[in-house]
Amino acid sequence: MSPGTRTKIAVLGVLLLVLLLVPILLPSAFHLRVAALVWINATAALGLALLMGQAGQVSLGHAGFMGIGAYATALGPKHLGLDPLASMALGTLAAGLLALLVGRPILRLKGHYLAVATLGLGILVHLVIVSEVPITGGPDGIQVPRLEFLGWRLVGPELWYGITGTVLLLAAWLALNLEDSATGRALRALHDSEIAASVVGVDVARHKLVVFVIAAVYAAIAGGLFALFNRFVTPDVAGFLRSIELVTMVVIGGMGSIAGAIVGAALLTVLPQALTLFHEYEHAVLGFLIILFMVFLRQGIVPGLAGLLARRRLA
Amino acid sequence: MAELVQLLFAGLTTGAVYALVALGFTLIFQASEVVNFAQGEFVMLGGMVTVFAMKAGLPLPLSALLAVLVAVATGVLLHRLAIEPAKGATVVTLIIVTIGASILVRGLAQILFDKQFHALPAFTGDEPLRVLGAAILPQSLWVLGGAAAIVFGLWLFMERTLLGKAVRATAANRLAAELVGIDTRLVLALAFAVSAAIGAVGGILVTPITLTSYAVGTLLALKGFAAAMLGGIGNPVGAVAGGLFLGLLEAFAAGWISSTYKDGVAFLVILLVLFLMPQGLFGRRAVERV
Numbered sequence: 001m002s003p004g005t006r007t008k009i010a011v012l013g014v015l016l017l018v019l020l021l022v023p024i025l026l027p028s029a030f031h032l033r034v035a036a037l038v039w040i041n042a043t044a045a046l047g048l049a050l051l052m053g054q055a056g057q058v059s060l061g062h063a064g065f066m067g068i069g070a071y072a073t074a075l076g077p078k079h080l081g082l083d084p085l086a087s088m089a090l091g092t093l094a095a096g097l098l099a100l101l102v103g104r105p106i107l108r109l110k111g112h113y114l115a116v117a118t119l120g121l122g123i124l125v126h127l128v129i130v131s132e133v134p135i136t137g138g139p140d141g142i143q144v145p146r147l148e149f150l151g152w153r154l155v156g157p158e159l160w161y162g163i164t165g166t167v168l169l170l171a172a173w174l175a176l177n178l179e180d181s182a183t184g185r186a187l188r189a190l191h192d193s194e195i196a197a198s199v200v201g202v203d204v205a206r207h208k209l210v211v212f213v214i215a216a217v218y219a220a221i222a223g224g225l226f227a228l229f230n231r232f233v234t235p236d237v238a239g240f241l242r243s244i245e246l247v248t249m250v251v252i253g254g255m256g257s258i259a260g261a262i263v264g265a266a267l268l269t270v271l272p273q274a275l276t277l278f279h280e281y282e283h284a285v286l287g288f289l290i291i292l293f294m295v296f297l298r299q300g301i302v303p304g305l306a307g308l309l310a311r312r313r314l315a
Numbered sequence: 316m317a318e319l320v321q322l323l324f325a326g327l328t329t330g331a332v333y334a335l336v337a338l339g340f341t342l343i344f345q346a347s348e349v350v351n352f353a354q355g356e357f358v359m360l361g362g363m364v365t366v367f368a369m370k371a372g373l374p375l376p377l378s379a380l381l382a383v384l385v386a387v388a389t390g391v392l393l394h395r396l397a398i399e400p401a402k403g404a405t406v407v408t409l410i411i412v413t414i415g416a417s418i419l420v421r422g423l424a425q426i427l428f429d430k431q432f433h434a435l436p437a438f439t440g441d442e443p444l445r446v447l448g449a450a451i452l453p454q455s456l457w458v459l460g461g462a463a464a465i466v467f468g469l470w471l472f473m474e475r476t477l478l479g480k481a482v483r484a485t486a487a488n489r490l491a492a493e494l495v496g497i498d499t500r501l502v503l504a505l506a507f508a509v510s511a512a513i514g515a516v517g518g519i520l521v522t523p524i525t526l527t528s529y530a531v532g533t534l535l536a537l538k539g540f541a542a543a544m545l546g547g548i549g550n551p552v553g554a555v556a557g558g559l560f561l562g563l564l565e566a567f568a569a570g571w572i573s574s575t576y577k578d579g580v581a582f583l584v585i586l587l588v589l590f591l592m593p594q595g596l597f598g599r600r601a602v603e604r605v
Contacts, residue, residue, distance in 0.1 A: 052407070058406075058407050058410075060410075102586075105589075105590040106586075106590075108590075109589055111406055112350055112406070112544065112548055113544060113548075113589055115350075115410065116540060116541055116544045116585065116589070117585070117586055117589050119537065119540075119582075120541065120582035120583070120585050120586050121582075121586065123537065123578070123579070123582050124579050124582055124583065124586075127576065127578055127579040128579075131575045131576065240533065240537065241533075244411075244414050247407070247411065248411055248414075248415075251407060251408060251411055255407070280425070280426055281422065281426065282422070283418055283419075283421060283422030283425065284418075284419055284422030284423050284425075284426065285422070286415075286418055286419075286422070287415045287416065287417070287418030287419025287420070287421070287422055288415075288419050289415075290411060290412070290414070290415030290418065290419075291396075291397050291412055291415040291416060291419065294401060294404070294408050294411050294412045294415065295397060295400045295401045295412065296400075298401070298404050298408060
């Protein structure tokens with residue numbers, strides 16, 4: 001068994017175990033709802049982890065793609081009379097196409113320039129959602145119709161827990177496969193040095209574009225799921241702060257680690273729920289924790305703990 | 316003609332504030348390679364502290380001074396408690412640290428002050444001046460004059476004082492600067508302090524026109540960042556030019572195209588500029604050595 005396969009089985013096994021254990025340990029509707037949110041955010045963070053961790057490209061506007069997925073799911077049934085699920089598929093397609101279209105010029109940029117370009121893209125998407133009030137409902141948000149499947153109305157936290165958990169499991173499986181493929185190796189090569197990668201024959205521009213589109217599709221799917229699950233979306237889903245949350249999930253969990261993205265998403269989703277007790281202090285505490293994590297656990301939770309374990313084993 | 320002049324002044328006024336934020340970005344970036352996303356919070360602190368100090372009964376000049384001091388203290392603390400311990404971290408990590416700091420400062424402002432919008436009285440009255448048929452607020456002239464004075468003062472400091480030369484030496488090559496005996500730690504703290512002061516002054520000057528609240532910092536930081544990028548990051552002249560250009564662009568887009576999408580036009584143009592000139596308008600082409 002190759003090391004790649006072993007990691008894959010370990011990560012997926014642990015994830016499956018957690019997915020099965022949570023409903024047993026925390027069976028209340030509230031906990032299941034929070035958990036479903038975690039799985040949704042983790043799906044978006046996974047895509048971003050591929051882009052940031054594997055390929056080394058940053059996106060400060062990733063919530064824009066999440067917003068496209070969420071609003072397509074909300075607007076399709078309302079304005080075009082489409083099925084919510086079909087609308088979500090169309091939204092995902094739209095997000096992928098947008099990424100394909102703007103990916104090549106954007107990914108030519110490096111470092112801070114790439115940061116500001118992706119940031120601009122996210123802000124433009126958010127601005128369109130806020131401004132086109134007759135279509136999107138503007139800052140007040142919009143209702144999303146209930147999902148029906150073969151005459152069944154899909155409601156209830158248990159069901160949505162299952163749906164979002166399954167999607168995350170699939171997303172993680174695909175991401176791990178990608179990591180362990182020729183494309184994954186090409187991405188890591190161009191992460192280390194684009195020039196060295198192109199010298200050994202890696203088509204740098206194409207590989208960056210591929211992973212950018214994948215990340216956008218992951219985010220759009222997460223956005224669509226969020227819309228269907230929450231049955232209400234506001235422009236916040238595409239906002240700058242959401243983009244930053246996504247990036248923070250990836251970095252706190254550990255860049256380049258698929259498991260890390262999920263841990264980061266769990267932390268950043270559960271924490272604000274716990275902090276609602278100190279509602280006034282929520283932002284201050286969040287900012288403080290972000291600084292604390294970034295300063296003292298810089299390589300992220302999962303690689304940090306793995307390093308600690310490895311050291312203990314050596315000692 | 317009147318409309319043109321009107322938009323020109325509106326654009327230059329907002330542009331001057333963007334220029335000050337971009338200048339703050341540039342100063343910190345030059346000294347430490349950190350892109351400080353908390354830059355907009357200094358502008359917020361400038362406006363908010365002045366408002367609340369005046370409410371407590373202090374006169375305007377004293378309130379303004381207090382606001383600048385609070386911002387400077389925040390800047391120095393940010394450097395000492397967050398940036399310095401994270402030394403050697405990657406670009407993305409440092410960006411997130413400063414964004415975390417910006418969320419923290421905003422969160423504290425929301426608790427210590429309030430969530431309302433506040434105004435300051437104009438420094439020299441609200442009677443508009445008539446220039447070529449356009450109505451210009453006297454406060455606009457304060458903003459433009461203040462920004463010009465800051466840019467000139469910063470230039471004098473950088474070119475004519477020993478400390479300014481130490482800052483430039485640190486920016487050029489940190490190790491070499493340390494070898495000739497420059498206390499680079501002090502220089503970095505100074506960059507954060509000056510940067511904070513510049514932002515705070517901008518906030519105080521513009522609050523009588525644009526109002527302020529605990530949340531104004533975010534968009535200002537993003538636009539200031541964009542302006543600094545337009546000018547090619549790390550270039551003070553470019554930062555000022557980028558800020559003014561962005562302000563003008565927004566004003567004319569709001570006047571002639573759509574005021575709803577004024578914020579978007581700025582970012583759209585930035586995307587286009589970056590696509591066509593990946594190093595910004597004034598940046599030098601970076602060549603990677605292998």
